[in-house]
Structure formats: C-alpha cells, structure tokens
Amino acid sequence: MINFFLWIGIALGCLVFVCLYRASVGPTVMDRIVAISVIGTKTTVILLLMGFIYSRIDMFIDISMGYAILNFIGTLAISKFFYSRKSIIPGSKYFAERGQKNKCLS
Amino acid sequence: MRYVIVFIILFINWVIWSGLLDLFHLSLGVISCLIVTFMSHDLLFKRKTFKWSDISEAFRFFAYIPWLLYQIILSNIHVAKIVLKPEMPIDPDIVPYQHKLKKDISITTFANSIILTPGTITALIVDDKFYVHCLDKKVAEDLLTGEMEQRVAKVFGEDK
Amino acid sequence: MSILEIISIILILGGLFFFFTATVGLIRMPDYYCRMQATGKGDTLGAVLCLSGLALYNLDSGLSFANIIVSIKIMFIAIFIFIANPTATHAISKAGIDCEVKPWTKKKEVQS
Known part of the structure; x- marks a missing residue:
C-alpha cells in the first residue's frame, strides 16, 4: 500500500509540473493565478500522502490544513488586488475605455 | 443565547483539532474560546433570538x-x-x-x-x-x- | 487486502483521473474563463475523492480514538476544500470581469 501511495504522489507531482507550464507561460495574470490555485490543491493531497508514507499522519495533517487555508486566502488576496485595476493586458485597447461602462457584459 | 452556541461550536472544534484531553490543554481551550466568543460572536449568527425553524433548515x-x-x-x-x-x-x-x-x-x-x-x-x-x-x-x-x-x-x- | 483498502484504492484512482482532466483542461482551453470551468470542478471533486479515500484507509488500521480523530480531520479538510474552491473560482472570475478581459467566443475566431 505504501508503494501505491508513492506512485500516486509521483503522478500528482508530474501533474504539478504540467500546471507550472501554464503558470509560467500563461498570457494574462489571471491564468497564472488559476494555475497556482490548482497547484495548491494538489499539494494539499500530496502532503497527506507524505504523511502516510512516513507514518506521521498526525503531524502532516495540520500542515496540510494550514496549506489549504493559506492557498484559499492567497487566491482571494491576489484577486482582490485586481478588482479596482482596469487593464491587465499591457497595450490592450480596453485600457482606453477606462471610465466607460463595463464592456464584457454587452 | 448565541454566546453559548458559538462557544460550544468553537470548543468542539478545539478538541478535535488539538486531540489532547489533559487538563492543561482543555483550560487553554476554554480561555481562548471565551476570548474569541466575546470578540466575534456576531459573525456566525446575525439574529439574536433562536428559532426552531433553523434546525429543520439545517436538516x-x-x-x-x-x-x-x-x-x-x-x-x-x-x-x-x-x-x-x-x-x-x-x-x-x-x-x-x-x-x-x-x-x-x-x-x-x-x-x-x-x-x-x-x-x-x-x-x-x-x-x-x-x-x-x-x-x-x-x-x-x-x-x-x-x-x-x-x-x-x-x-x-x-x-x- | 481488506475491503476498505480496495474501496480507498478505487476512490483515490478516481480522484487522480479527475485531477488529470482538470490539468488537461487547464492546458488546452482557449481562455481563462473556460480554464476555470475545468479546474473549479475537476479539482474540487478530485480532492474530495482523494481525501475520503485516505480517511477510509486510515480507519483500516484499527478503530482507536486517535485514528477516528485523524479521519474526522481529513474529512474537515475535504469539506473546507468543497466550500473554498468554488469561492476562489468566483473571486478570480470577478477580478477578470472587473479588468474587462473579453471572453473568448467562437464567432471572434472565425472573423480574425
């Protein structure tokens, strides 16, 4: 069973590396935030798997809960930072219409 | 009334997350739960009175x-x-x-x-x-x- | 191998599959509103399935007080992710609408 947990952890680690592609390449800032949030959710599960592998689950579960809460609060904080800012794509034409009505909702 | 309910919910959470049942940790839990209840009791329940319809809503x-x-x-x-x-x-x-x-x-x-x-x-x-x-x-x-x-x-x- | 272990293996493999589809959606979708469609759902269900599988496996080694407490804690994390992940998704998409990022549509692709 420990080997099974080890392989699941390795598979999740590979998925984290695939998400890192979107976090580093992603065209807008929002793509990066989404990718970081996804990585955080996977890390919560990986921490619990590590707890079972080292048979110290009572210690790792607190770390995992802290990571889940910090991931949620960090995502909220970064997205709140962009609430009042108008353009996140440099040089986009929506930057000029800053004072007008919101254009996304037609 | 809502002070008591908030205190009981917080204390159950304390016991589950600490997992230790000796006197020292339980008294620490009582003190910190009292402080948190006193400062932020109105965050969980806005209404002051308790209605039985709340329980059926939860079910x-x-x-x-x-x-x-x-x-x-x-x-x-x-x-x-x-x-x-x-x-x-x-x-x-x-x-x-x-x-x-x-x-x-x-x-x-x-x-x-x-x-x-x-x-x-x-x-x-x-x-x-x-x-x-x-x-x-x-x-x-x-x-x-x-x-x-x-x-x-x-x-x-x-x-x- | 007991019955609880088999159930938990099935749950964890299902969670891994949904994590996989969420990641593929994150890479392949055209803009980030659609990417959040994949990640907000796939991550929530994947994490909840994985964590409930781990909680069941933890109960397999005996029903002592410490084991039950640890399983309850794991289910708390699952419930927290179940509530927090949609909220984070909504916060990111609201930030995007406030920044006036146009959503990708099919018509736009035909014109250009």
Missing part, C-alpha cells in the same frame, strides 16, 4: 448535499468528455440570469451550486442578477429553466 440542507454531489459527478464527466475530445466542442458565452432569492445564505449557496453544476460558473453578482459564463448553449438553456433555484428556495424556506 433540509444536509438532504440537499447528495443531490449536489450527484450533479458534481455529472459535471465532471461532462467536462472530461469535452476536454478529452481532440476537436473540443465548446461555444462559450456570458448570459444574465435573474433570480428571486432574498437571504444572503441562499444566494451564496445558489452561486456555489452554479459553479459546481455542469458547464457553468458565476462570473459576477450585481444586486439580483447573476452573470453566468456557460460552456455551450444547451447548458445555458438547462440553467435558465430555474430548477436549481427552486430547490435552493425550498431548502431555505423561500418558496412561498
């Missing part, structure tokens, strides 16, 4: 969760089918949706449920309008029939 909410889990599994299979097809048949759009709910908690539950059901996420909430991002046209029509809103209204007793 109906727990009966609502299995249906929500079924919807989540359906939506994940929907997304998996779209993503794993090579041509990716999507046609996204933002549609407005007018709702009739009044309480804050029912609006929150409804917005969270929309995100977890097939092909829709709540993009913006203005007063009594949701702007919902839909993955294709059929999903948007399913949402606009308003079946889920009636379920949420029934859970929180707003269907009169």
